[in-house]
Amino acid sequence: KQLIGFSEIRDFPTLTTKARICDEDGKAKTSYYKALNDKKGKGQDRGKPYDNKERGNGSGGRKQGGGLCYKCGERGHMSYDCPKKG
Numbered sequence: 001k002q003l004i005g006f007s008e009i010r011d012f013p014t015l016t017t018k019a020r021i022c023d024e025d026g027k028a029k030t031s032y033y034k035a036l037n038d039k040k041g042k043g044q045d046r047g048k049p050y051d052n053k054e055r056g057n058g059s060g061g062r063k064q065g066g067g068l069c070y071k072c073g074e075r076g077h078m079s080y081d082c083p084k085k086g
Contacts, residue, residue, distance in 0.1 A: 009015050070079040077083070 009018060067078045068075055069077050069082050071082045072084045
């Protein structure tokens with residue numbers, strides 16, 4: 001938040017002026033950072049992190065069947081799918 005001298009606000013027109021200035025400053029700051037972010041993203045081939053064409057298994061980027069179970073130590077399943085539960 002911006003620091004506003006509340007002791008300076010003694011009447012309604014001053015309050016509305018300060019509020020308008022705060023709004024304009026906020027919009028300017030927002031547009032500045034938006035432009036900065038747009039500029040940073042330009043020229044780079046940014047894909048979604050799960051858009052991996054090499055894998056192509058449609059699992060959202062997670063490996064299927066290649067995990068190591070923490071319960072029994074065997075490959076091919078995770079601990080929550082362990083056949084040796086119990």
